[in-house]
Amino acid sequence: MRSLARPLAGPGDLDPLIRQVAPDRFVCIGEASHGTHEYYRWRALLSRRLIEEHGFRWVGVEGDWPDCWRINRWVRGQEEQDLDVYQLLAGFERWPRWMWANREVAEFLDWLRRWNADRPEAERTGFYGLDVYSLWDSLREIIGWLQANAPEAVEAAMEAWQCFVPFHEDPHSYAWSTRLVPDTCEQDVVDLLMQVRHRAEERDDDEAAFNALCNAEAAANAENYYRSMVRGDRQSWNVRDVHMADTIARIAEHLGPGSKGLVWEHNTHIGDARATDMADVGMVNVGQLVRQRHAEDGVSLIGFAGGRGSVIAADSWGSAERTMPVPAARPGSHEELLGQALPGPSLLMFDGRDGPWLSAWLGHRAIGVVYDPRRDAGNYVPTLMGERYDALIWFPDTQALQPLQHETGAEGPELETEPTGF
Structure with a gap:
């Protein structure tokens, strides 16, 4: 050693x-x-x-x-x-x-x-x-971009948003609901992802389009991640890390082969x-x-x-x-x-x-x-x-690092996700 x-x-x-x-x-x-x-x-x-x-x-x-x-x-x-x-x-x-x-x-x-x-x-x-937790924030970003750049696709984005509305931006509520009923929002966010991919490819040198694409990928994988969590297996870990590795590749491709x-x-x-x-x-x-x-x-x-x-x-x-x-x-x-x-x-x-x-x-x-x-x-x-x-x-x-602000402890308990190490 x-x-x-x-x-x-x-x-x-x-x-x-x-x-x-x-x-x-x-x-x-x-x-x-x-x-x-x-x-x-x-x-x-x-x-x-x-x-x-x-x-x-x-x-x-x-x-x-x-x-x-x-x-x-x-x-x-x-x-x-x-x-x-x-x-x-x-x-x-x-x-x-x-x-x-x-x-x-x-x-x-x-x-x-x-x-x-x-x-x-x-x-x-x-x-x-690189992470996968931003389901609602990413949906908001996508809707804003589509309204400005592809208004004909806003309807698909709103369908995905409406699917999640009953869960009040609570991913755990959504995740548990998928165990009780067969209906999920998976197809809605996949359809939205396809819409954004198509339109972002038409603007492949556009930073705003790249941002919208990455938000669409995050939303689709977040839906999959939260749905996987409640099954109680390790698949949610793999969904998350595969998403992060895919995002790394996406950034590298966007910035060019020399980056x-x-x-x-x-x-x-x-x-x-x-x-x-x-x-x-x-x-x-x-x-x-x-x-x-x-x-x-x-x-x-x-x-x-x-x-x-x-x-x-x-x-x-x-x-x-x-x-x-x-x-x-x-x-x-x-x-x-x-x-x-x-x-x-x-x-x-x-x-x-x-x-x-x-x-x-x-x-x-x-x-x-x-x-x-x-x-x-x-x-x-x-x-x-x-x-x-x-x-x-x-x-x-x-030694401990120095936070800029202290947590209030007001955020509700999260499902056991092993988000940052074991």
Whole structure:
């Protein structure tokens, strides 16, 4: 393990990793929790260098398309330029707001806007949401675009909207209703998707049409996702990660064959599922799918791991966040071995090498937005580290990130969706 590691004290220590991943078209950067300062800070530092020095043109994150499209327009100097970054991020409404509305993300977005301001439009770096939860928000965006660009298709959009009206923008109510009656809104959103695809293809160089298309894809897959959840199997995970991988491909195609992108998601999405026990139950994830689909273009998967410290998380879905302790690593886990071998922050690069540690099936900690430190032993994913990632960044001590606003805890409980790690 020590032979793979280099000390990590400042941005210059990322040089070997930069050299390794710079030629790739897709660099996927994970996080071992959604609430840790070090993961967000160093992911941003790595991303900044790849944007500045190697021309990466887009960042895709584990967020909703409509919310992130608004950020995309802002960082590229196209809309809402009267807002500062804190006012912009105050517009996030979906729980957990702190996942993106935090100081670490704000600093990166503020830098990205300044970086873009000095460059022509074609060289600016965008910011896109890859996730699938935005059913109603995406439908609203589609209707608005059709009203302005294809009024003859508005009727189909309104049929889809009317199908969902009885559920009052409550996806759980809709999902449970599909278990009780055979009628669903599936065909309505599929028909709408076909309508938008046809019209967007006629305007393939139009940013607004691209936005409408991605919203239509999100709406169709969100309907499928919520309907799959209530069956109680793992298919909803696959619906979500396939959607995110498809969105990555769609952004890359839209920006052209020379565009290079960064993907920010949890380790459970970034690390190749085939190197975990997820594969045993038929689950796939973004890292696996991007490797399989884009190997010829170059793909790198970079994970994070941490020892003890603190983290922002919630006791239950929809409740207020709080700072929680992260206990010492579970005995026999990857994190325990890393802590024994590497007392300081470190960069480990695997370079396709093998060895006892890289090929050992050991637990690798994954903290989601809901966490209970007393049950930390249940937060470990059996992992072949050398096959799951191309590189790993390790911190023996970590601190909670800094949210810009606190949750009220007013949002109702969500169905168990495993949205951001296990």
